[in-house]
Amino acid sequence: MREIRLLVATAWRVDRRLTLAMIAEPLGNTLVLMSGLWLAMLTNGVLQGDPRQTAIGIGALVIGAGLGWQLDLSASQWRMVLGEKVAHAFDTEIARMSASLPTLEHFDRAEYHDQLELLRQRQGQLGNSMSALAMTVKALAAGATVLVLLVVAHPAMLALVLLALPALLITKTQQRWRAQGEDSSALPGRTARHLRTVAQDRDAAVEIRLFGLAGDLERRMNDLWREQRVPIEAAERKVAGASLAQQLLYVAGVIAAVGFVLHQAIQGRSAPGDVVLAIYLSQQVQTAVIWPIQAVTGFGRTLHTVRRYRWLVDRARTATPTGSRPAPTEITDGIRLENVSFRYPGSEKWVLRNVDLLIPAGSALAVVGENGAGKTTLVKLLTRMYEPTEGRITVDGVDLAELDLETWRARLAATFQDFARFEFTVQHAVGVGDLPHLDDHEHVEAALTRANAHVLPQEAQLGTSWGGTDLSTGQWQKLALARGLARTPLIRFFDEPTASLDAFTEDALFTGMARATDGAHGMITVLVTHRFSTVRSSDLIVVLADAGVAELGSHQELLARNGRYAELYRSQADAFA
Numbered sequence: 326m327r328e329i330r331l332l333v334a335t336a337w338r339v340d341r342r343l344t345l346a347m348i349a350e351p352l353g354n355t356l357v358l359m360s361g362l363w364l365a366m367l368t369n370g371v372l373q374g375d376p377r378q379t380a381i382g383i384g385a386l387v388i389g390a391g392l393g394w395q396l397d398l399s400a401s402q403w404r405m406v407l408g409e410k411v412a413h414a415f416d417t418e419i420a421r422m423s424a425s426l427p428t429l430e431h432f433d434r435a436e437y438h439d440q441l442e443l444l445r446q447r448q449g450q451l452g453n454s455m456s457a458l459a460m461t462v463k464a465l466a467a468g469a470t471v472l473v474l475l476v477v478a479h480p481a482m483l484a485l486v487l488l489a490l491p492a493l494l495i496t497k498t499q500q501r502w503r504a505q506g507e508d509s510s511a512l513p514g515r516t517a518r519h520l521r522t523v524a525q526d527r528d529a530a531v532e533i534r535l536f537g538l539a540g541d542l543e544r545r546m547n548d549l550w551r552e553q554r555v556p557i558e559a560a561e562r563k564v565a566g567a568s569l570a571q572q573l574l575y576v577a578g579v580i581a582a583v584g585f586v587l588h589q590a591i592q593g594r595s596a597p598g599d600v601v602l603a604i605y606l607s608q609q610v611q612t613a614v615i616w617p618i619q620a621v622t623g624f625g626r627t628l629h630t631v632r633r634y635r636w637l638v639d640r641a642r643t644a645t646p647t648g649s650r651p652a653p654t655e656i657t658d659g660i661r662l663e664n665v666s667f668r669y670p671g672s673e674k675w676v677l678r679n680v681d682l683l684i685p686a687g688s689a690l691a692v693v694g695e696n697g698a699g700k701t702t703l704v705k706l707l708t709r710m711y712e713p714t715e716g717r718i719t720v721d722g723v724d725l726a727e728l729d730l731e732t733w734r735a736r737l738a739a740t741f742q743d744f745a746r747f748e749f750t751v752q753h754a755v756g757v758g759d760l761p762h763l764d765d766h767e768h769v770e771a772a773l774t775r776a777n778a779h780v781l782p783q784e785a786q787l788g789t790s791w792g793g794t795d796l797s798t799g800q801w802q803k804l805a806l807a808r809g810l811a812r813t814p815l816i817r818f819f820d821e822p823t824a825s826l827d828a829f830t831e832d833a834l835f836t837g838m839a840r841a842t843d844g845a846h847g848m849i850t851v852l853v854t855h856r857f858s859t860v861r862s863s864d865l866i867v868v869l870a871d872a873g874v875a876e877l878g879s880h881q882e883l884l885a886r887n888g889r890y891a892e893l894y895r896s897q898a899d900a901f902a
C-alpha cells in the first residue's frame with residue numbers, strides 16, 4: 326500500500342491533470358465492454374419485435390462504445406506521457422539520493438550495490454509503474470464489468486470465475502520464481518556491468534591494451550552473462566510451463582460454459598440475447614479473468630522495484646544522523662582525535678586504533694606513512710565521509726558528530742589524488758569548488774592563478790564527447806587543485822594532490838599557496854603525501870604505521886629522533902641525490 330501511495334504521490338507531483346485523467350481509461354474500457362449488453366438488447370428487441378428495446382440497443386451501442394473507445398484511446402496516450410514524466414522523476418530522484426547519502430559507508434556494503442544494481446536493471450519498470458497501476462485499475466474494472474455481464478447472461482457462467490483461483494495461485498508462484506531468479510542474478514549482473522565499465526574506461530584503456538586483456542575481459546563477461554541468465558531462464562521455463570497449464574484449463578472452462586448457455590437457449594430457458602451475450606463474453610472472459618490477475622501480478626513485480634526504490638529512500642532518510650549544531654567559523658584551539666579507532670564497514674581490520682592526536686589551529690600538518698597506513702582514511706574521518714568506529718574527533722572541544730554535516734563540509738576544501746573530471750566549462754569545473762561563486766569569473770581566475778592551472782580559457786568546454794577539449798592527467802589535476810583552492814575553508818586537505826605533477830611543483834604549490842592563508846580563522850592545512858621534500862615545511866608531521874601514530878613532530882625533531890621518519894626521509898633524499 327505504501328508503494329502505491331508513493332507512486333500516486335509521485336505522479337500527482339509530476340502532473341496533476343494527467344494523473345486525474347488516468348480515470349478515463351478504465352471508464353472508457355468499461356463502456357466498450359458494456360457493448361455485449363447492448364448487443365443482447367438489440368438482438369432481443371429485433372427478435373421480439375420491440376422497437377423501444379431495439380432503439381435503446383442501437384443508441385447505447387453507438388454512443389457508449391464510440392465514446393468509450395475514444396476515451397480509452399486518448400487516455401492510453403496520456404498514460405504514456407505520464408509514464409515518461411514519472412520515469413524522469415524517479416531517475417533524477419535516484420541519482421539525487423545516491424549522490425546525497427551523507428557518508429560513503431554505503432559504498433562498502435554489498436547489500437547497497439545489489440539493491441542498486443537491481444534498481445538500475447529495472448529502472449524502466451519504475452517509469453512504467455504509473456502505467457502499470459492505471460492498467461491494473463483498468464483490468465480490475467474490466468473484470469468487474471464482465472462478471473456482472475456473466476450474471477446477466479446466466480449465473481451458471483460464473484463458474485468460470487472458479488478458474489481464476491488456480492490461475493491466481495499459478496501467477497503468484499510465477500511471481501515468486503521470477504523474483505528468486507532476479508535476486509540470484511544480481512551479483513553476476515553487477516560484476517558484468519563493472520567489467521563493461523572497465524572495458525570502456527579511459528583510465529584502464531592503456532593497461533587493457535598493454536596486457537592484451539580485451540579477450541580475457543570478453544570471456545569473463547560472457548561467463549558472467551551465462552551465470553546471470555541461468556537462474557532467470559530456469560525461472561522463465563517454470564513460468565512458461567505453468568502458464569500453458571493455466572491456459573488449457575481456462576479454454577476448457579470457456580467451452581463448457583458457452584455450451585451450457587447454448588443448451589439452455591435450445592431448451593427455451595434463456596432469451597436469444599443471452600446467447601449473443603454469452604458468445605460475446607466468451608471473447609471477453611479471458612480478459613475478465615486472466616487480465617486482472619496478470620495485471621495485478623505484473624503490478625506486484627513493479628511494486629517489487631518500487632520497494633527497492635523505497636529501500637533507497639529509507640536508506641537516504643535514515644543514513645547517519647548529521648548533527649544539528651552549526652559548524653564554527655573559526656578554529657581557536659584545534660582539532661583533536663580522542664582515542665579514535667576505525668575499521669571500514671564489513672571489515673574486521675582496524676585501520677586506526679586508539680589514536681590520540683591534536684592538530685593545532687593555524688597549523689600545517691603533513692601525514693606520511695607507507696601504502697595502506699591509513700592516511701586517506703584519516704582525511705575521510707575528518708571530512709566525515711565515515712564516522713569513527715570508536716572514540717571521537719572534536720573541533721575546539723565540540724564533537725564533529727554534533728555538527729550539522731552540511732555546514733561542516735562547507736568549511737572544508739580538498740584536492741584528492743582520485744579527483745573528479747567534471748566535463749563542464751573550465752569556469753564551472755573549477756567554480757563547483759565554491760558554488761556561490763560558480764559563475765564568478767574573477768573568483769575562478771584567482772583560483773586558477775593560485776593553482777597555476779591556466780590550461781585553457783575559462784569559457785572552454787572540457788571533454789571531447791561534448792565537442793570540447795580533453796586534458797592530460799596533469800592538467801586535469803591542476804584544475805582539481807584550482808577547484809580545491811576556490812573556497813576559503815577552515816581545513817584544506819591535499820591528499821596526494823599532485824601525484825601527476827613533479828616534486829618541485831608540489832613543493833612550490835604547497836608552501837607557496839596552501840600556506841598563504843595560514844592562521845586566518847585558525848585554518849588548518851592537512852597534506853597527505855609520499856614526497857618528503859614537501860613534507861619538510863609543515864609545522865607538524867605525523868607518521869602513521871601499525872594502525873596508529875608512530876611518530877609526531879616537526880621535520881627537525883623527527884630527523885633528530887632518527888626513527889622511522891628519518892629513515893624514510895633519508896632513503897628518498899638518497900634516491901634523488
Ligand SMILES: Nc1ncnc2c1ncn2[C@@H]1O[C@H](COP(=O)(O)OP(=O)(O)OP(=O)(O)O)[C@@H](O)[C@H]1O
Binds near residue numbers: 670
Ligand atoms: N572502503 C574500504 N573498505 C575496506 N578497507 C578499506 C577501504 N578503503 C581503504 N581500506 C583499507 O584501509 C587501509 C588504509 O587505507 P588508506 O587508503 O587510508 O591508506 P593510505 O595510507 O592512504 O594508503 P596510500 O598511501 O596507498 O594511499 C588499507 O589497508 C586499505 O586496504
